Amino acid sequence: MTSERDFLRKLQATFPIRPPVVTGIGDDGAVLRPDENSDQVIVTDMLLDGVHFDLKTTSPSLAGRKAVAVNLSDLAAMGCTPESAFVSIAVPRSVPDYEQFLKSLYQGIQEIASQWNFTIAGGDTNSWDGPFAINVCLTGRPYAESPVLRSTAQVGDVLAVSGPLGGSLCRDRHLTFEPRLRLSEWLCRHWRPSAMMDISDGLAIDLSRMMEASGTGAVLWQDSIPIHADVAASESHADRLQHALSDGEDFELLVALPADVRDCADFRNYWQAAGGQLIGEVTADSGKCILRSSDGMSSRELESTGWQHF
Incomplete structure (x- = not known):
């Protein structure tokens, strides 16, 4: 079966x-340049x-919030501030109380839109079996020149x-994260990154995507990869590291x-205070990502594990 990555290559x-x-x-x-002086994302x-x-355990409000938040994360990855949103939904006909469901859904959407100072400009509503x-489209403008x-x-x-x-599903962090x-x-504004993306499908697979797109390779410093406290401390270090590399969300x-x-x-001071960590370097070995121990005594090629829709 065609992988998601192969499918996207064919679309390109x-x-x-x-x-x-x-x-x-x-x-x-996507980046659009309607005129020479501005880019829109x-x-x-x-x-x-x-x-x-899972709406059996997740409120419509949190589902709506997440639908907007994942798009805000994409804008953050592009170095952009949000401007407007378009929200389209397909609601099951089996929902017992449409009015309450929609009220809760759009409450979650409105709260995060107000937090980041943008408006819902349109969308579409359908019902089905x-x-x-829910599909959200956001427009944004870059913080810097591009x-x-x-x-x-x-x-x-x-x-x-x-x-x-790692561990984002354990305590519903994937629903409540801050973009x-x-x-x-x-x-x-201060450092102008060479490249950036958000980690939605897992560090290993998303790193491989960045390196493939850039025509470069990477070495990850194994002992520098930060593992979230939501990953069970009872697991072995190797298993906890694998969660950090491939859980996603x-x-x-x-x-x-x-x-x-x-x-x-x-x-360093600002980045560490924000919770960030330096984890590796970009190499000329195109397409190859290596996981290396801090003492340099062991290394292995990093498998691009993580979430794929197909």
């Missing part, structure tokens, strides 16, 4: 870039009951993550930065 070949699109399929969002995600949340589905892409990591860059990884918009703004930023940030106290 089928639909070439045409103005005003300057970055299309394959990044966290558009992101979209579809979430399904039974896949991204399948599970609840958006940050995943395809522009440079050999010698240092790799960093914005927070600890890293403020940290993205700080990075873009972390929605932290994976960032490639110029190597000189390693020697900058201002960067």
